[in-house]
Amino acid sequence: MDAIDRLKRDNAQYLWHPMAHPKAMKAEGSRPDIIARGEGCWVWDIDGHKLLDGVAGLWSSNLGHSCKPVRDAIVAQLDELPFFNTFRGTTHPRAIEASRALVELMRPDGVAAVLFSNGGSDAVEGALKLARQYHKLRGHKDRTKYIALRQGYHGVHFGGMSVNGNSNFRRAYEPLLPGVFHIDSPWLYRNAYTQDPEELGRLIAGQLEREIVFQGPDTVAAFIAEPIQGAGGVIVPPANFWPLVREVCSRHGVLLIADEVVTGFGRTGHLFGTRLWDVQADLWCLAKGISSGYIPLGATAISQAVADVFDADATGAGQVAHGYTYSAHPVAAAAALATMKLLVEQDIPGHVARVAPAFQQRLRDLKQRHAFVGDVRGHGLMLGIEMVADPATKAPLPKTSDLPARVARAAYRRGLMVRVSGANLILSPPLVISEAELDTLCTALEGAFDDAASEPVKT
Ligand SMILES: Cc1ncc(COP(=O)(O)O)c(C=O)c1O
Structure with missing residues (x-):
């Protein structure tokens, strides 16, 4: 067993995660996102996969991961x-x-x-x-x-x-x-x-x-x-x-x-x-x-x-x-x-006020592209995307739906870390994120929604 496999096994065996069932990591096919390194607005998982940090750690790493x-x-x-x-x-x-x-x-x-x-x-x-x-x-x-x-x-x-x-x-x-x-x-x-x-x-x-x-x-x-x-x-x-x-x-x-x-x-x-x-x-x-x-x-x-x-x-x-x-x-x-x-x-709030409107506007367009996107809302560098079963009636996704998790997995594959909270995807990138990085974030997320939309919907 190599060092990475041992970490994954020990994670399942010894570490209880907040907001997760202790058995979840032991389940067949479960795979933790073991984040091993960070630099600026980017992190790398233990397998070397590079991700744009769309959640700032957990609404926290506002100055990025390598603020000297x-x-x-x-x-x-x-x-x-x-x-x-x-x-x-x-x-x-x-x-x-x-x-x-x-x-x-x-x-x-x-x-x-x-x-x-x-x-x-x-x-x-x-x-x-x-x-x-x-x-x-x-x-x-x-x-x-x-x-x-x-x-x-x-x-x-x-x-x-x-x-x-x-x-x-x-x-x-x-x-x-x-x-x-x-x-x-x-x-x-x-x-x-x-x-x-x-x-x-x-x-x-x-x-x-x-x-x-x-x-x-x-x-x-x-x-x-x-x-x-x-x-x-x-x-x-x-x-x-x-x-x-x-x-x-x-x-x-x-x-x-x-x-x-x-x-x-x-x-x-x-x-x-x-x-x-x-x-x-x-x-x-x-x-x-x-x-x-x-x-x-x-x-x-x-x-x-x-x-x-x-x-x-x-x-x-x-x-x-x-x-x-x-x-x-x-x-x-x-x-x-x-x-x-x-x-x-560095007038970080001013930077957020400058870059956020285009970011908010671009992701609001997801509503036009995908019927299962019911609402896109937010302000500044916090944004939520609520997925629904029917946008006309706003019928919520069934609790068993794996759609938000599938979008999040697709985003991960495309190099973007997002957070799932119920039927919502939540984005809260580091506040120092550049316009170019926000563009990368939006492109990855749009692609992730396209990926999820092309898979059969499991309810
Ligand atoms: C609004 C709000 N209050 C309190 C908390 C709790 O903070 P902590 O997890 O640092 O205890 C959180 C955590 O996300 C939060 O979002």
């Missing part, structure tokens, strides 16, 4: 101080510098401070907990409930899983957190109400208000949502939705948590997704692009108004009884500092 300044910052930090904690009075220079850099980046959003953690699920957990604590500090101890959107994804911790809006991520681990309620997603392609975006925005913001009133505003801590729903299928809300949500939350004293784990740091063509909608949240969840995926890091950003309440506390109840051994890990903080510097110096 981030790599150098990491190596220098390993030489200087590989680890120390930030509990209580202890700290280290990189944590302090990264907190200042992030707050400065988010000053226009009204951010005052930041609580670091290790990833997106952590950042969500921090936001959910700080929201309750904020209300308790103000004497509103009954404000404990959360409202969230169907189709939302907020990670896998018990809090985040409870606000998730997709039963696939919930069922196996129920019962979840009590006091969590969901409203419809502002999803133009699939909703029971209207095909008019403005009307939909008003309707769903109205649902939020009715849910808050029904629960009793004095019992609701926060509403959490992604500025664009990512894992749920890249659902871009109508333009009036977030401004209306902001109004509703403010009217009822409910905190607005923006989960920017995917949309943060330039993916939408703006530094942060909430800027797309010209809205300031109260708490933000950040991860992935914060360190360009080089080292795990999460952050909960805290608005001035929320920070003021903690600052005003004289009882000690404002102590943040939450944090991880590796919160603000020095190596991760060094990676984040280098990432944020490049983000600004």
Whole structure:
């Protein structure tokens, strides 16, 4: 058995993969994509097959896979101080510098401070907990409930899983957190109400208000949502939705948590997704692009108004009884500092805003070419392609359909890595991708759809 075969065998035997059945890799004919090397926007699998990274690792490797300044910052930090904690009075220079850099980046959003953690699920957990604590500090101890959107994804911790809006991520681990309620997603392609975006925005913001009133505003801590729903299928809300949500939350004293784990740091063509909608949240969840995926890091950003309440506390109840051994890990903080510097110096959001419209437009044309493409949607460098059984009725693909997986396999053969999420193909390439590389991506994907269309459809 050669080294590659051994890796494949050991992968099946020893490694459980998130979001996969442990038996899946043991099945006859299953083949893992073992990604062995990366450079720029490209990766190579263990067999030497070269692929354009259409998923940026997992919405993460925004600066590509060989960003020397981030790599150098990491190596220098390993030489200087590989680890120390930030509990209580202890700290280290990189944590302090990264907190200042992030707050400065988010000053226009009204951010005052930041609580670091290790990833997106952590950042969500921090936001959910700080929201309750904020209300308790103000004497509103009954404000404990959360409202969230169907189709939302907020990670896998018990809090985040409870606000998730997709039963696939919930069922196996129920019962979840009590006091969590969901409203419809502002999803133009699939909703029971209207095909008019403005009307939909008003309707769903109205649902939020009715849910808050029904629960009793004095019992609701926060509403959490992604500025664009990512894992749920890249659902871009109508333009009036977030401004209306902001109004509703403010009217009822409910905190607005923006989960920017995917949309943060330039993916939408703006530094942060909430800027797309010209809205300031109260708490933000950040991860992935914060360190360009080089080292795990999460952050909960805290608005001035929320920070003021903690600052005003004289009882000690404002102590943040939450944090991880590796919160603000020095190596991760060094990676984040280098990432944020490049983000600004190279105007990465500006680059995304320039190259994304042609990319979005070209892939929208897939709808004209293939009857099984029901909807193509997205903004900036995030795009979802929803496949359907019948575009006229929008009848969903049967759950057993292997069509999305077949398109993904065809793309892989043509040298493009894409991601399947239910009936959707999701694309989120590195933000530094060039126009020529985007052209290569689109050509490979168009070819993959043609390949899949020419095979007999198995349902
Ligand atoms: C919007 C959003 N929130 C939270 C998370 C969880 O992040 P992590 O996987 O780093 O825990 C994700 C992950 O994709 C996400 O997309």
